[in-house]
Every structure is written in C-alpha cells, then in structure tokens.
Amino acid sequence: MAPFLSQAQIRQYIEQGYLLVSGLMSDDVAARAEAAMWRNLGMDSGDPNTWASPGEYAPDDDPAMLALYTSEFLTVAAQLGEGVPEMSSYRAPRRLRPLNTYPQDGGWAPHGPHLDHAIKEHGHKTFPFAFRVATMTYLNDVASHGGATVVWPGSHHRMEALAYADPSRYETMWELNRDIGKADIGDPVEVIAARGDALFYHVFTAHCGSRNVGKKPRFAFNVKW
Numbered sequence: 001m002a003p004f005l006s007q008a009q010i011r012q013y014i015e016q017g018y019l020l021v022s023g024l025m026s027d028d029v030a031a032r033a034e035a036a037m038w039r040n041l042g043m044d045s046g047d048p049n050t051w052a053s054p055g056e057y058a059p060d061d062d063p064a065m066l067a068l069y070t071s072e073f074l075t076v077a078a079q080l081g082e083g084v085p086e087m088s089s090y091r092a093p094r095r096l097r098p099l100n101t102y103p104q105d106g107g108w109a110p111h112g113p114h115l116d117h118a119i120k121e122h123g124h125k126t127f128p129f130a131f132r133v134a135t136m137t138y139l140n141d142v143a144s145h146g147g148a149t150v151v152w153p154g155s156h157h158r159m160e161a162l163a164y165a166d167p168s169r170y171e172t173m174w175e176l177n178r179d180i181g182k183a184d185i186g187d188p189v190e191v192i193a194a195r196g197d198a199l200f201y202h203v204f205t206a207h208c209g210s211r212n213v214g215k216k217p218r219f220a221f222n223v224k225w
C-alpha cells in the first residue's frame with residue numbers, strides 16, 4: 001500500500017499530536033456504518049423520541065461497522081504509529097464499542113483534559129508507550145458544540161517533557177495523567193468532523209469529550225494500536 005498521507009499531514013501529527021484524516025473509506029462505507037449504528041442501537045434517526053433511551057447495543061461485530069477499518073485506515077495508523085507505512089501488526093478490530101454522545105440541555109463545555117490508558121488499576125506504564133496510536137472515527141457529522149472531541153495541540157510534547165523530567169515519579173500513565181495540570185498544555189481546540197473522518201492522536205496528547213448541546217447524537221468508535 002502506497003503511503004496515504006502527505007508530508008504536511010505527517011508534520012502536523014508530529015508537531016500537534018493529532019491529525020484529522022478524511023477519505024480513508026468511501027462515503028458509501030461511512031453511510032452504511034452510520035445506518036448500522038442507528039439499527040444496532042434500536043433507534044430511528046428521524047425520531048428524536050427514540051434517542052432518549054438507546055437500546056442494548058448489538059451486535060458489536062456488524063460487518064457494516066467493521067468495514068470502516070480499510071487497508072488505507074490501517075496503513076495510516078501504521079504510518080503515524082511507527083513512522084513508516086508498515087502495517088503488518090496493525091490489524092482491523094473485530095469488535096467495536098461505541099463512544100456516543102447524546103444531546104443535552106444547558107451550555108457547552110469540554111469535560112477536561114486527560115490521557116488515555118491512565119486508569120490506576122490497569123497499571124499501564126509510561127515507557128515504553130502504552131499504545132502506539134489512538135483513533136476516533138466519526139460515524140456522523142460532528143458540528144461545533146455537537147459533542148466533538150477536544151484536543152490540546154502540542155500537549156504531547158509538554159506531557160513527554162514532564163514524564164522525562166522525573167521518570168520515577170511518572171512510571172505509570174495514571175501518575176502522569178494525575179499531574180496534567182502541571183504541564184503548560186495551552187488552550188484546546190474542538191475537532192469538527194465529517195462522517196467517515198478519523199482523528200489520530202498520540203499516547204501523550206491531552207484530549208477529552210465535550211457536552212453535546214446540538215440536535216443529533218454523535219456516533220464514534222475509539223480504536224487503538
């Protein structure tokens with residue numbers, strides 16, 4: 001598979017710690033994945049009354065959803081995770097759990113920055129990295145204040161510097177995440193996305209979800225390698 005990303009996109013990922021990529025699957029594949037999400041939640045996209053209590057989510061191995069993880073997708077994950085488009089160990093997921101947000105009343109706000117894999121009981125070490133690259137794939141359009149993911153550009157450099165400044169203090173991701181307030185991570189940006197877009201982010205990139213004060217649920221999957 002030929003490299004999918006431009007040098008400018010790779011540079012953005014290295015500098016900012018995240019990259020939103022379009023076109024990793026056809027519009028048709030993305031549309032079918034969205035339709036599958038509505039169906040698998042037992043919800044009707046045209047009837048907001050059905051959104052209040054999503055049904056039991058099943059199945060989690062729907063081929064229409066798994067089809068999002070194309071060879072282009074895996075190649076880009078490998079390119080950003082390894083620095084080369086060598087995808088032999090970047091396999092498509094077999095099961096998918098949704099990370100959906102539903103419309104709420106009140107004002108918009110991000111949930112507050114965190115690192116992934118930072119649950120104390122899970123004991124993930126800071127080095128070597130707990131994962132190589134994380135992805136959020138959006139199954140419908142994500143408007144501003146519609147439950148978008150929020151990222152802190154360049155925060156992965158600040159968090160890495162913090163970790164290296166005191167490796168024994170920051171042996172685990174839980175300890176590093178706990179001190180996120182000690183790093184000067186700056187201001188966040190909302191990731192506005194279209195259906196089928198995939199956000200790639202680094203293990204040390206501070207990010208979070210945000211309140212969905214829009215009109216539609218936001219559908220997404222998080223997959224890491």
Ligand SMILES: O=C(O)CCC(=O)C(=O)O
Nearest residue numbers: 099116148149207208209
């Ligand atoms: O929902 C989102 O956009 C982000 C969620 C997230 O960061 C997480 O679950 O770890």
Ligand SMILES: [Fe+2]
Nearest residue numbers: 115116207208
């Ligand atoms: Fe997260």
